[in-house]
Amino acid sequence: MTLPIDSRLDAIRDALERHPRALLVAEPGAGKTTRVPLALLETPWAREGRLLLLEPRRVAARLAAGFMAESLGETVGETVGYRMRGESRVGPSTRLEVVTQGVLTRMLQDDPMLEGVAGVIFDEFHERSLEADLGLALALDAQQGLREELRLLVMSATLDVDALLGVLGAATPVIDCPGRSFPVETRYRALNSREEVPRQQATALLEALEAQAGDALVILPGVAEIRRLARELAGRAPALVVMELHGRLPLDAQRRALRPDVEGRRRVVLATAIAESSVTVDGVRLVVDAGQERVPVFQPRSGLTRLETRRVNRASADQRRGRAGRQGPGLCVRLWAEEQPLIPHGEPEIMQADLSPLAFELARWGIREPDRLAWVTPPPAAALAAGRELLVRLGVLDEAFLLTERGRASVRWPTHPRLAAMLEGAAELEARPLACALVALLEGRALDEERDLEQALKVRLEAPRAHRQWQRDAERLARLAGVALRVASLAPLGELLALAYPERIAQQLAPGRFRLASGGLAILPESHPLAHVELLVAAELDGQASGARIFRAVALSRARIEALYPGCREWRASLEWSDEQGRLVGEQVRGLGAVVLARRPLARLPPEAVRAALVEALRRRGLPPDDDLLQLRGRVALLRRTLGDEWPDWSEASLLEILEDWLGPHLDGITRLEVVERLPLARLLLDSLAWPLRSRLDALVPVRLAVPSGASHRLDYSPCLEDDKPPVLAVKLQECFGWQASPCVADGRVAVLLHLLSPARRPLQVTADLASFWANGYPAVRREMRGRYPKHPWPEDPMTAEATARTKRRP
Structure with missing residues (x-):
């Protein structure tokens, strides 16, 4: 079968023959995923090495590898194979490996030269996952510094070409390829919040099947929604062939879902967002879109990235609609109101993710300044700083953001740095098997409804076969650790969690109220069994800045905290602002962050500690109300906006960030905020402005x-x-x-x-x-x-009249 991409294969081969990098913008249905990699296998530059094809999802990787292997008359693992975390089907003759995006990062970290790899193809790059952005940045760095002959091809249905050319180079060839599509009618059908969702979805689908010929594709956010709709259809339309398509299915079942029924029966394929762009379901002329997607989002309550269900963006909705017009005129039924607003595009994951894994990978790569790499979207400075701060607290990085001994040892664990640090520290507690079981539980998707970690572990350890995915993940980690998955005791559970979540060690202030080591407050119902313990570690919070609810926690003893963190035994000066006394109060304490294990009076307040405490109190309160300061900030803001970045950013957030620089030197001897508020803040800030700018300020504004x-x-x-x-x-x-x-x-x-x-x-x-x-x-x-106002001048011609400040005419 001829596909639109076939007419562009020569251009792609020629572009990569002449240039080490290329962009391919191919509309949905063009056939880029399976035709382009095979076409490149026989190019002169690829004959002596392997090609890597990066796919954003595991199911897409399996299906693409299977389809390409079948087109060659082979099985997966011969010329074409795939590799992903915990699963690999490659052999000695494999020349094209379909890999998930995290695998490329691990390959580059293990071998920056990518020995034996001739080229890397980034598929569906428009999804802009954090791993894809990082993988491209590292691959470009390796290409420019070590492997000039390495080929890189970035391809997608939609690309921000200008942004990519900014990192790949203006001379990078760009190949466009149209898709193959027919007209698609769009209908909207909003669901009623008072009725069962699967019943309404089934009704909308069955009515649309009467209006439109061909097979149907229903795009739902996840497996649970797929199963609920499948049960509803089984009861109402037993004659329909209902098939599922998602990542948990065996490869054979996934491949069957892509093909028409062998007996010619009408099919309904219930799929996750994998069907949006990564694969083509043959025979589909009807698409029913639930209008939701699951995206990876950093969750402060767990400290990990989890999948979250949210409304689909407009670009994704249009991609889904296009699936109905691949093989003939089609119909798309959207299960939301037509006036429902959708955001235009999904935000790059790097802008909303926990960046501690990225910070860890940068340290492994030997990068201290991220701008040394070429980014399509640079990592936000504040999020990267927060990620690095966490890694320092975990003992994975030192203060210079270089890998520590524990950090180098943590490299072998294919998991979040928090959990890698736990797995490493578990050896000293003689609790590696328990740590493997715990990590598999924390990373799993089935934990959401279970609040008691200890009980959830007990259930799985007693009946592992009833929790097969957890068992596979835990055994894989145990094999990597070189231990058997035999857990003798759950006693070290609290210490293990403390290794992964040191900032969430908490001390009771009152029954159900706890102070976290990070300084925040957290709460439990007073009826909770842990509400009265002195110390605990929270594995999951709701992410509130203050008064965060604790969802999962384990009790912890003073002795175990001091054993895990020997620094707790050292006395340090502690200064806090007292709203009641209106001044700084100081003492000596031992503990971890805001968790105080012992305290004693402080004879003298160290000036540098006083200054730091005052600065922190000001940051919490904000800048004092001062009109002169407000006017100065406004003048400089106008010049920065009009004349450029040579004028500093004096927004309130920025000034609070650099308080030590412009206000800190003037705080000596001050212990009360009311004295700070009486300082000539505008003059002090003006004094910090570089002289060339200060000399121009009054003339300009x-x-x-x-x-x-x-x-x-x-x-x-x-x-x-x-x-x-x-x-x-x-x-x-x-x-x-x-x-x-x-x-x-x-x-x-x-x-x-x-x-x-x-x-x-x-x-x-x-x-x-x-x-x-x-x-x-x-x-x-x-x-x-x-x-x-008859006594005031109101001349007919104000342009020639004399201006006056007087309120009355002169007699």
């Missing part, structure tokens, strides 16, 4: 402005702290007679917004175009005001 009456008035720059807002000058209208045009600041680039006032100082007009006001607005103001 003057504090006062002269008006035609001869007086000068203060400009209000506080609105400039908001985007695109100009400064404001409030002045009586009579003082502006003769002013031909609105005044400007910032080297004539920004017009001042005039608030023209009545003699009673009430606004008559707000304008940034004074000439237009004199010509068009003033006559109406004059007619109304001259009767109300």
